[in-house]
Amino acid sequence: MAFRQFGPAAAITAALAFATPAHAVTEIQWWHAMTGGNNDIVNKLAEEFNASQSDYKVVPSYKGSYPDTMNAGIAAFRAGNAPHIMQVFEVGTATMMSATGAIKPVYQLMKDAGEPFDPKAYLPTITGYYSTSKGDMLSFPFNSSSTVMWINKDELKKAGVTEIPKTWPEVFEAAKKLKAAGHATCGFSNAWASWVHIEQFSAWHNVPIGTKANGLDGFDTELKFNSPLHVKHLQNLVDLQKDKTYDYGGRTSTNEARFGSGECAIFLTSSGYYATAKGTAKFDFTSAPMPYYPDVAGAPQNSIIGGASLWVMGGKKPEEYKGVAKFFTFLSDTNRQAKLHQESGYLPITKAAYEKSIKDGFYEKNPTLQTPLKELTNKEPTENSRGLRFGNMVQMRDLWSEEIEAALAGKKSAKEALDAAVSRGNAVLRTFEKTAK
Amino acid sequence: MEKSTVFNNRLLPYLLLLPQLVITVVFFYWPASQAIWQSFLREDAFGLVSEFVGLENYQALFAQPEYYRSMLTTVIFSTLVAALSLSIALLFATQADKNLKAAPAYKTLMIWPYAVAPAVAGVLWFFMFQPSLGMLARPLRGMGLDWNPLLNENHAMMLVVMASVWKQISYNFLFFLAGLQSIPKSVIEAGAIDGARPVRRFWTIIFPLLSPTTFFLLVVNVVYVFFDTFGIIDAVTGGGPAGATTTMVYKVYADGRLGGDLGGSAAQSVVLMVIVIALTAIQFRYVERKVQY
Numbered sequence: 001m002a003f004r005q006f007g008p009a010a011a012i013t014a015a016l017a018f019a020t021p022a023h024a025v026t027e028i029q030w031w032h033a034m035t036g037g038n039n040d041i042v043n044k045l046a047e048e049f050n051a052s053q054s055d056y057k058v059v060p061s062y063k064g065s066y067p068d069t070m071n072a073g074i075a076a077f078r079a080g081n082a083p084h085i086m087q088v089f090e091v092g093t094a095t096m097m098s099a100t101g102a103i104k105p106v107y108q109l110m111k112d113a114g115e116p117f118d119p120k121a122y123l124p125t126i127t128g129y130y131s132t133s134k135g136d137m138l139s140f141p142f143n144s145s146s147t148v149m150w151i152n153k154d155e156l157k158k159a160g161v162t163e164i165p166k167t168w169p170e171v172f173e174a175a176k177k178l179k180a181a182g183h184a185t186c187g188f189s190n191a192w193a194s195w196v197h198i199e200q201f202s203a204w205h206n207v208p209i210g211t212k213a214n215g216l217d218g219f220d221t222e223l224k225f226n227s228p229l230h231v232k233h234l235q236n237l238v239d240l241q242k243d244k245t246y247d248y249g250g251r252t253s254t255n256e257a258r259f260g261s262g263e264c265a266i267f268l269t270s271s272g273y274y275a276t277a278k279g280t281a282k283f284d285f286t287s288a289p290m291p292y293y294p295d296v297a298g299a300p301q302n303s304i305i306g307g308a309s310l311w312v313m314g315g316k317k318p319e320e321y322k323g324v325a326k327f328f329t330f331l332s333d334t335n336r337q338a339k340l341h342q343e344s345g346y347l348p349i350t351k352a353a354y355e356k357s358i359k360d361g362f363y364e365k366n367p368t369l370q371t372p373l374k375e376l377t378n379k380e381p382t383e384n385s386r387g388l389r390f391g392n393m394v395q396m397r398d399l400w401s402e403e404i405e406a407a408l409a410g411k412k413s414a415k416e417a418l419d420a421a422v423s424r425g426n427a428v429l430r431t432f433e434k435t436a437k
Numbered sequence: 438m439e440k441s442t443v444f445n446n447r448l449l450p451y452l453l454l455l456p457q458l459v460i461t462v463v464f465f466y467w468p469a470s471q472a473i474w475q476s477f478l479r480e481d482a483f484g485l486v487s488e489f490v491g492l493e494n495y496q497a498l499f500a501q502p503e504y505y506r507s508m509l510t511t512v513i514f515s516t517l518v519a520a521l522s523l524s525i526a527l528l529f530a531t532q533a534d535k536n537l538k539a540a541p542a543y544k545t546l547m548i549w550p551y552a553v554a555p556a557v558a559g560v561l562w563f564f565m566f567q568p569s570l571g572m573l574a575r576p577l578r579g580m581g582l583d584w585n586p587l588l589n590e591n592h593a594m595m596l597v598v599m600a601s602v603w604k605q606i607s608y609n610f611l612f613f614l615a616g617l618q619s620i621p622k623s624v625i626e627a628g629a630i631d632g633a634r635p636v637r638r639f640w641t642i643i644f645p646l647l648s649p650t651t652f653f654l655l656v657v658n659v660v661y662v663f664f665d666t667f668g669i670i671d672a673v674t675g676g677g678p679a680g681a682t683t684t685m686v687y688k689v690y691a692d693g694r695l696g697g698d699l700g701g702s703a704a705q706s707v708v709l710m711v712i713v714i715a716l717t718a719i720q721f722r723y724v725e726r727k728v729q730y
Contacts, residue, residue: 067695078484095482095697102483185569185578241588250587251675255569263569395696398676406679409588424503431497431698435481435488 028323029083030060033069033308037275038143041344049330056323058085066092066308067394073313077102082313084324087142089308090129091393094215096311097138098391098436104312104321106328107136112318113325121332121350125302125376129387130309133217139309140328144347145272146303146372147192147200148287155183155265155283168291171266172236175245178265187245188266191253194400195306196268196290197233198225198421203385204290204375205229206301210429214388219433221390223425226418229296234407234414241408248408251401259285270306271372274345287368289375301385303375307346345369347376390425391432399424469710475703482697494704503680504688504705511684514598515662522602523654526609527647531639533610534617544614551607555665559672562600586674590681593674597682600669605661609654616650617643648728656720663713685709 034042039062046058063069066089073086088096096103110117119127119137130139149171151164156174159181165171175187190196202209208224215221240246247264249255259267260280268290277285292299312324330336337353340346342362348354354373357363363370379385390396400421407417444450476494480487498504533544550558565573568585577584586592620643628638644651667687670676676683676691683691686709693702 071694074482099481099483099485101485248588251677254563254567255587258569261570392696392698395692395698398691398695402677402679405588405677409590409678411679427497428696428698431479431701435479435486 025057026055026319026323028056028058028085028320028327030058030085030087030310031063031069031073031083032060032087033063033066033089034087034143035062038344041340045331045340049327052330053326056326058323058327070095077313082315084313084316084320085327086311086313087308088139088311090306091397093130093139093309094219094389094391094393094432094436097389098219098432102314103138104314104316105136105138106130106140106312107138109312109321110325110328113322115325115329117329121352123347123349123351123354123376125381125386126305126347126349128216128381129305129389133213139311140331141305141309141349142307142331142346143272143344144305144307144349145270145345146305146347146375147196147268147290148271148368148371148375149290150259150267150269150273150277151286151288152259152262152265152281153284153286155181155262159183159265164286164288165266165291166289167294168233168236169294171291172240172245175240175266179243179245183263183265185244186247186258186264187240188268189247189249189255189258189264190268191249191256191273192269192306193248193251193404194397197237197404198230198400199388200290200303201230201233203304203388204292204301205296205299206382206384207296208384209388210390213383213386215390215429216386216388219391219429219436221429223390223422223429226415226422229293230418231415233293234404234418238407238410238414248405251398271347271369272307272345274368285368287371289371289378300375300378302378302381303372304385304387305347305376341369342366347372390429391436392428396425396428399428472703472706472710475699476707477700478703479700482699490700494700495708498701498704498708503683506680507683507685507688510680510682511663511686514594514601514666514682514684515659517594517598518601518605518662518666519655519658521598522605522609522658523651525602526606526654527613527651529606530610530613530617531643533614547610548607550603551611553604555604555668556672558600558604559669562596562603562669563673566596586678588678590678593678593682597666597670597673600673601662601666604669605658609658612650612654613647616647620646652720652725652728655724656717659716659720660713663709685712 030042030046032042042060046060050057061083063072069086070088070092073082073088076082082102107117107119119131119135122137122141126141126144127137130141131137155178156164159174159177161174161177165174171188179187199209202225207227207229208214210221210223210225212218212221237246241248249258249264249267253269253273256267256269256273256276257280258264259269259273260277262281262283271287274287289300290303310328312321332350334350334352334356337348337350338356338360341348341353341357348357403412403417403421403424406412406420407414412420477489477491478487479490479493529547533540533547537543553561565571566584566586568574568578568587574584583589584592586596624642624646625638628642633641664686666684667690670682670684670687671690674682676687685705689702689705689709692698692705696702
């Protein structure tokens, strides 16, 4: 009985669903992980796009944190109803890339849809992260950032540090002065431990994180970040941790507030922290490039990006793909990109948008927002600084951080910790390699 | 004049059992069998490639020193949480059972924390004890204690234990209170007349009569610490520092959901399931003998 009623009911529901729009509007689902002000930006972009034409409707939906969004997308794919566009954080890149068939590469999408698309128009340090070794762009960069060193200028002045430190030894000296001047619990600190001290550190010093161009050229990569330079750096941190000249700030961004509260006057974290710093810091602050060891030849090289990109899921209708392609063209527009960058603090993804922001004189008023761009474009990227692509990177970051913590807590020597991080990481890579084929 | 109804329908008993059976099959046997099957597979996150690998996931699991460490962590964590939440709840319940004016308000306040979701409880404790900003961490630091759950393993463990205990006390409190109220007053009064002091009355009369409740709560609490605490751990420490608060269930979550290693994660949940089944069996076989119904 129940089944007999279900038929007509479903038919009526379906009829209602299809009958409402005056003509067929193709809906494009966009799943993202943006909160607060960034969420508003996402919604505004969708609104503007929907108002600019009448064939497609982009529907953004917030799906929780980055891992949550990715898991929701994966689960939806397994259930056969993936969204068209899914925002995935940079460490999920390898997982998405290896999922041939589950995704539609962006360069393919643009070609099929006949949309004008020149990969050279985009900033190479950003797109390199999301492209194959041949340069084919797989996903569309959306919000990109890089690691910068946030500086509390007022406190530095009080402590008698006249110049913003450029090298690691200078940072250590400045931190000692800060500590002597009353910052007893924190000379300097950072968020995102493994991102800052392993990933960015390696790229910035032009040393490999792993073989095969940090995994960009193949999944049969092996980790290399237990070099003498890495050990020396971690050892320095361990020594300074003892009296809190350096104080560990955790694996994620939860301790960024220690900069805003004034406790830590030097703090390394994402350039995307800008909006929060602007809102919370009651002192004069700025951002500076990451420090480097001056005795390393060629340092500083260039930094790599963090943030997220938009992946197009596979198995959708050509008509829907056309809409996605149009939306990406819409996002790439120079004026829109420049505006997006200047309002949100995200990096501009096209060269034209960067140049426009320079021409507008934007950075003269907002030098903090140019720091990550200067880092990213500091030099032509090498094998070690193009980006990184390791499978199961979320899990790997956690175990790298575990080992850093073990060293800082005095449970292991710096060398033992990094050796363990490398060998445990390699085991994860081998598991991934077997599933990624 | 015997009043009894005879049901001749042979199907009826099964029909009455059916709803419960369906729920058990759908929500327990089905997922459990899925987990067992998945533990023999190696799959990518999207389920595009799936390969039968036999016991390889288990071999890889038992080759990890971190796995044994998480077992030890689980033992420490669950013993602390179960012991503390049971004993503190019992203390509170005996106090609430007295004839107090404010007893209803007191009881309500005690029950509130149970309505807080584990992750929220975790965030709450995380903020109170955040080393530089937490309202409880600052006095600690002010007293000269170098409170640092980000690097100090004991501090991190203390924090997750406190949060998990706090969350569970309400539940235990409710059952203990109900248990206490069902003990006949006459028995206790008889003890009092015989000259037994309150402490002696508690241990020789109340505590034994409460043993069915205590036993039930022991089983429930063990299941709680084994399965339901990963939300708290995730919010408070993320399993750190250096894996010091990575319990077995948190590792299942971290490797499977965050790491995308579904086969390995499934193998871990199967091991965990076997352990909890064994523990429950032991409890029923040995501990229950001491229970006086």
